Structure formats: C-alpha cells, structure tokens
Amino acid sequence: MNIRVRFAPSPTGFLHIGGVRTALFNYLFARHNNGTFILRIEDTDEERSTAASVKAIFDGMEWTKLNWDEGPMRDGSELGPHKPYLQSARADAGIYKKYIDQLLAEGKAYKCYCTQEELESARQEAIAKKLPPRYSGKCKHLTDAQRAEFEARGRRPAVRFNMPKEGHAGWNDLIRGEVTFASKDLYDLVIQKTSGYPTYNFACVIDDHMMEISHVIRGDDHISNTPAQIQIYRALGWTPPEFAHLSMIHGPDGTKLSKRHGATSVIEYEKQGYLSAAVVNYLALLGWSTPDSQQLFAPGELERKFDIKGCQKSPAIFDPAKLEWMNGEYIRMTPVAKLTDLAMPFIKEAGINIGGADRARLEGIISLEHEKYKRLTEVPGLIKFFFSDVEFDAAAVEKVFKKPEAKSILEGMAEVYSNIASFTEAELERAARGYAELKNLKTGQIFHPVRVAVSGRTHGPTLFKMLEYMGRDTVVKRLKEAVKLAA
C-alpha cells in the first residue's frame, strides 16, 4: 500500500503552532513509512482566504523544513501528478461540480433554497427549545414546481448532502480506536455553497480520494466531521482512507492554544530566537513519545522513530519553559560557525556595530557564552560590551568597586596588563595570579573587579579568555576608567 498523507491548511491567517504540529506528524508519518507528503491549500472560504496567508504557510513550512513532495510551490509552480493543489483552482476547473451533479442526479443530494437568515432563526429557535441546532431537512422534499418558483424569484440554491438516516458511520481511528456515530445524529450538510464553491467537508473528501490519500491525520476537532465525510465516501462508492485524530495543543490555562497565549505563529518563534529544529523536536513531543520517553532527537531520528502508536489521546499543554530548555540544548549542539550565522541577524537587529571584527574573533567572542544562550535573542546582549562602551550594572559597581582595595587593584592591574609581554589567556591569568600573590590578595579580589571593569557585570564568560578577545588597548583603557568609579 502506498502511504500518502497530506497537510491541508486553510489560508485564513498565520500558520500557527498547532498547524505545524499537524503538518509535522503527517510529515513524520510519511517519511517513516517511505510515503508521500502532500501540501494542499484549502482555500474554499472565499471571504477569509488570502494570498498573504498562503505565503505564511510557505514561510512556516520552509522554516521548519517540512518539505512536501506534492503541492503548490512558492514560485507558483506545482509538484506532483494531482494538480492543481489549491482547492480554489480545483473548483474553477469544475472538479467538485462534477460530483455535485452526480449526487444530485442520484438523489443523494438536493438543492436547498433557505436563506442564511431563515437558517439562523431556525437555529435560534432550536436552541431556545433545547433541541440540537441542526438543519431540519425542509428543502429535501421540495417539488419541481416549488423549486422552479424559487428560481423564478431569483433564489440561488445551495446543495445539501442527503444524509442517510439509518445505521451508523464509524471507523477504527489509528489513535483512538473504534469511534462510531449513529446516522440519526448526522444532518444534511451543505456541500456546495450558493456561490458554487464546495464546502470543506465535501472538497476534502473529493480531494483526499482523488489524491489517493491513504491516511488522514488531523486534529481531533475534526472528529465530528469524519462520520459525515465517511457517508459522502459511501455515497460516491469510494473507500474512505484510514483516519487518525491527534489531540489538540492547549495553552497554560488549559484552553485551545490561541493568540491570547502569546506567540502562536511559527515565524514568531523564529523572531524570538528559537531554532527550527528545537521547535520541531519540542512539537514532536507534544502528544507523542517513544516507549522510553526520549527527549532529544538527532537529525533524522524523529523520522526513523516516529510511530503513530505513540500518540497521546489527551490534549497537551504547551510549556514555554521546556521549549526554552530544548532550544538551549540545540544551541549548544550547534557548531560556533553555524551559531554565528544564525545569530548575525539578531546582532544587527540589536544595532551592535561589530566594526572590523574578523570572523574568527567574532566566533570566538560568541563561543565564550555558547552554553549560556537559550535563545538567539540573548546573543547581542551578552557580547555587546566587546563592541561598544561598557554599561555598568549599578549593583555590580556597588558590590565590587566599593571595596576599599578595589581602586589600587584596578590601578595595579592596568599597569600589569599594559606591560605584559603576551596578551593571551594563559599569560593574563598567570599575571593576575602573580599580582595577587605579590600583594597578598585572594585571586577573587583581583578577578571580580577586573571583570566588572571590562564588562560592567559580575557574571560573564571565563575571564582571561574574555580579556584576550577584548585586546590589550581596550582592557587597559577600561581598567583605568574603572579606577574613577572605585571608591
């Protein structure tokens, strides 16, 4: 059996983290099973679909490297044998119309002339009577004469699916097991809008069938759509694909993840300094796990180990703290050269002028705090003092420079370092220790004021390496200036 799965977003906003998670699970399922991963754009909502949202989908998919084998591409071309992959284009090509007409001819669908207002008031009435707010089926038995009358009055009909009222529609969900709905709880849903466009539940079935989708992996908010879709497959004489319904991602307050919870667009995570591999790794663990609860995955490992059996039925709460930890892990695993490339936009964004710093020195400086970065946005703040004047932390100045011996130590060290033969880590440390011994001071009494003098802070990278990268002129100059701040 050919494994073919799809991610079918609707372009009505940015690509949010939940969408990426769905795309990721489809992608992993395809890659693990040597199948095909398809991207299909479900833009049948003429009012809300936008080109900007289509672009946002490309941006997000590309950033997370969820490469698709078939579907629309950014340049307007399309990959794969089932084009077009945009539902609007498919609608324009008459693909859905053909099946609508077929169902109509077979009596498996009928025209409905109700207006939105009529439907809405019927809905309100049902809710008031505590009945299911569901379409009654009133247009099902319209006579030809009645239809002709509506048409004569200029009413455009929608087409409704004539839902079978007997029996059941169920499936063996790959994640949840047997799920069954009684047909009587289903209703005659609209499959073609007045505009002539298909609705989601219809277009989805036609496309999944035509594109030979073998497994539909989607969020569990679609569970109640599934029985209706199964009935449509049956009406068309088709075999439904396998279904797997993923649990949702919730925010810290336990409700479905949304704008209220801060960053929800994937690209927002890029802007906040997360590495896409870390976001992907974290997302994979929301609602999925290996039998041994593995946390970190090497490149290609998720693809190898993904098993839909490891999917969770219950919703997962998005935990920013864990994502941040994971991002730190990924940053630590990133070679400095690559890290420097990734950090560059953030450094520029922060307005730091790295001037004539050569690449090797820049990488050296960035590597000083390699294990400390949790997000790329932290890089500029931690390297800034190498490239611009020291900004003193008031508490640091108070704590370190106000010690009685501080002033003479700074003067002494400025002297030592201006005369040192070789301005290298080892020599700098040796000289500092030598000075401590000479003055009968503890090494900490030297190290701390020097650190604050050159960086403005009490904490930072390993001291002598930092001084080496800073260079003699800057170090001596800063030590001398710091003397003025000392008591």
Next chain:
RNA sequence: GUCCCGUUCGUCUAGCGGUCCAGGACAUCGCCCUCUCAAGGCGGAGAUCACGGGUUCAAAUCCCGUACGGGACGCCA
C-alpha cells in the same frame, strides 16, 4: 440541549493484569565542580494513577457509572 472525545507528579510523558508503595524529561530545591554566570555531575521534594462501583488470587492497566474538561451541532475550515 444532543452527540463525540478525553482524564498518570505543576507541565510533557512511560506504563498495555503481577517486575509500580508508578519510571524518564522540563520546571523547582540542595550539594559538587568553579575566577563569576552558565553548562555539567549527583541527590531531594513532587502522582491516594479524576472519583465511585465491579471483574480478578492480583488493576494505573479490563468493564460500568459519575464528575470535570474539550470538541461538534456553520452556505468556517
């Protein structure tokens, strides 16, 4: 209101009838390492497995209820 789905440490999860007075990870706390901060190492605390009934020699694991949460009931997807 009706239908569907779910419920293991604060969070993500392991667990598929005995090896579980429940394992791992994040967060948290402590110790070690150490020129600071991190990182790393070690350790602690943290879950009456939502609740109540069954079934069984034995249940987090199977069955039935209840509660709570979520989803759907759109000419949105």
